[in-house]
Each structure stands twice: as C-alpha cells, then as structure tokens.
Amino acid sequence: MRAPFQLDLHVPNFNYPDVAPGALFEKLVEIATAAEESGFSSLSLMDHLHQIGPVGPPENHMFDGNTMLAAIAARTSSIHLGLLVGGVTYRNPALVAKITTTLDVISGGRAVLGLGAAWFEDEHKAYGYEFPPLKTRFEYLEDALQICRALFTQDVATVRGKHFHVEGAFNNPKPIRGDIPILIGGSGERKTLRFVAQYADGSNLFGDVERVKHLLGVLEGHCEDVGRDPAEITKTRMGSVYIASTHDDAEAKFQAATGGSEQARAGAFVGDPGEVAEQVQAYLDAGLDGITITLPDVHDVETVRLAGETLGAVIGTRTA
Numbered sequence: 001m002r003a004p005f006q007l008d009l010h011v012p013n014f015n016y017p018d019v020a021p022g023a024l025f026e027k028l029v030e031i032a033t034a035a036e037e038s039g040f041s042s043l044s045l046m047d048h049l050h051q052i053g054p055v056g057p058p059e060n061h062m063f064d065g066n067t068m069l070a071a072i073a074a075r076t077s078s079i080h081l082g083l084l085v086g087g088v089t090y091r092n093p094a095l096v097a098k099i100t101t102t103l104d105v106i107s108g109g110r111a112v113l114g115l116g117a118a119w120f121e122d123e124h125k126a127y128g129y130e131f132p133p134l135k136t137r138f139e140y141l142e143d144a145l146q147i148c149r150a151l152f153t154q155d156v157a158t159v160r161g162k163h164f165h166v167e168g169a170f171n172n173p174k175p176i177r178g179d180i181p182i183l184i185g186g187s188g189e190r191k192t193l194r195f196v197a198q199y200a201d202g203s204n205l206f207g208d209v210e211r212v213k214h215l216l217g218v219l220e221g222h223c224e225d226v227g228r229d230p231a232e233i234t235k236t237r238m239g240s241v242y243i244a245s246t247h248d249d250a251e252a253k254f255q256a257a258t259g260g261s262e263q264a265r266a267g268a269f270v271g272d273p274g275e276v277a278e279q280v281q282a283y284l285d286a287g288l289d290g291i292t293i294t295l296p297d298v299h300d301v302e303t304v305r306l307a308g309e310t311l312g313a314v315i316g317t318r319t320a
Contacts, residue, residue, distance in 0.1 A: 002181065010046075081103065089131065089137060090129060183234070187211075205236070234290065239294075246272055
C-alpha cells in the first residue's frame with residue numbers, strides 16, 4: 001500500500017489576507033476543493049500547537065491537525081489527507097491509530113498516517129510535554145510504527161514496545177482499505193530511512209537533486225538489508241513553489257516572500273508553469289515519485305489550481 005502523496009499540497013499557514021477566524025474553515029475547504037479538482041493527490045497539515053518559524057510568529061493561527069483534517073474530509077470526496085508529520089511525543093500511539101482510523105472512515109478510505117520523531121523543543125516546553133533525547137524519541141517512533149500497523153491490520157493487537165504497548169487491543173471498525181499507508185518524514189540516514197525501509201509506505205525527504213540522489217541510495221541500501229523493494233515506497237521531497245503565469249510575476253512572489261534569500265531559493269521552485277515543471281522533473285529524474293509543496297499564496301485558489309494542473313501533468317496525477 002504505497003502512500004498516495006505523489007503530489008501533496010502542504011498547508012502550514014492559516015493567516016490569510018482579509019480572512020477572519022470565523023471564515024477560516026470555509027477558506028480551507030475552498031483550498032482543499034481547488035486542490036482536489038486540479039490534480040493534487042493529497043493535502044497535508046502540520047502537527048503543531050503554535051506556529052513555527054519561518055512560517056510565522058508563534059502567536060499566529062494554528063489548528064489541531066487531525067480535527068481539521070476530519071472536517072475537511074467531510075467536505076471533499078477524493079483527495080487523501082494526513083499530517084506531515086505527526087509528532088510521536090504528543091499522543092499515545094494507540095490513540096494515534098484510533099484517530100487516524102476515524103479519519104479514514106470519515107473520508108471513505110483517504111487517510112494517511114504521517115509520523116516523525118518530533119523536533120520542536122520550545123513547543124514542548126510551552127505546552128508541558130516532555131522532550132526526551134533523540135534516541136528515546138526514535139524509540140517512541142518505532143513503538144508507534146509497530147503499534148499503529150498492528151491496530152490497523154490485526155483483529156486483536158498485542159505489541160510490547162520499549163515505551164508503549166497494547167495488549168488485546170481492538171480497533172473497530174477497521175480502516176476502509178484494511179490498512180492505512182504510513183509515511184515517515186525526515187532525511188536521517190541511519191535511523192529514519194531504516195525505519196522507512198522496515199515499516200513505511202512513504203518517505204518525504206529534503207535537499208537538492210544531488211542530496212536526494214544520495215538519500216535514495218541510502219534508502220535502497222536499507223531496503224536491501226530488510227528484503228524490501230524500494231518501489232513499494234512513495235518517495236517525495238518538500239519544496240516551496242512560487243508559480244505564476246509569467247516568470248517575472250513568479251519572481252516577484254519569491255522576492256516578496258523571502259527577500260530574495262539564496263538559502264530560500266535552494267529549496268524552492270520558482271517560475272512560470274514550464275519552468276516549475278522542468279525544475280520538478282529534475283527530481284523525478286533523480287528517482288523521486290513526486291513532490292510535496294507549499295504555496296506562499298495558498299489562499300489564492302487560482303494559484304492552487306495553476307500549481308495542481310502544472311505539476312499534476314508532470315507527475316501523472318492530473319486526470320482531467
């Protein structure tokens with residue numbers, strides 16, 4: 001069961017021009033509907049309690065991702081939905097499995113479970129969560145991967161992890177598809193990508209073309225070690241897209257959002273539809289199956305449609 005994130009619209013920001021809090025949900029439905037109709041295979045949200053830099057200051061709007069995904073699920077029909085990615089420090093993994101299964105039933109089988117080892121220490125301190133050492137957080141992650149898969153697929157689940165366990169646990173009703181694809185975010189070569197090979201259906205990476213090629217090679221090595229075909233795993237890369245009908249207009253968007261930062265440009269796709277398509281194609285040629293994008297002007301549904309139609313045609317998710 002490969003993760004259906006070949007073209008994912010990641011929405012990290014909820015502060016939009018002239019959109020009051022009471023209108024935010026309808027704006028998100030408008031964004032999700034435009035994404036669904038234009039070629040995006042999935043829509044993802046963050047798993048944070050306040051806003052993160054460099055997206056915005058901590059006092060900016062932030063929703064509980066799972067709750068908002070469930071609401072969006074009820075107002076859409078085909079787009080897949082998930083967190084990119086859920087932090088394993090915030091919830092017991094059995095609860096994560098139940099929440100994600102609930103989303104799957106609400107959406108008619110469109111849930112994706114995104115998991116990661118969590119990283120935002122300041123947020124943990126602000127909201128009273130323990131922030132254990134990285135080694136321990138990876139142990140949490142492995143426990144969660146095992147427990148969630150068992151609850152998705154087994155009639156009665158018993159898993160004893162290092163920190164979490166279930167014993168004789170039920171998760172009924174089961175996911176609509178009999179399982180839910182699991183995506184792991186991150187580029188760590190020793191543990192993260194080994195967990196991808198061992199447990200996951202999707203992997204979201206970071207880096208330029210050469211870095212991505214290297215990481216894919218590392219992932220292939222881990223897959224060989226565990227006897228897994230890498231083709232079973234959907235491999236994507238995160239990037240910001242600044243797209244407009246002309247190169248100059250796209251460049252103006254980039255300049256306005258980043259001040260022309262060369263660091264920002266290294267992780268971005270900037271240009272008219274043909275230029276952005278060419279830039280993304282380079283990553284597909286490097287071995288990726290797709291791309292996860294953010295749009296700085298995601299509140300503009302015409303930009304959402306332009307990005308979806310452009311990249312959907314490149315990746316093959318655009319059917320109309």
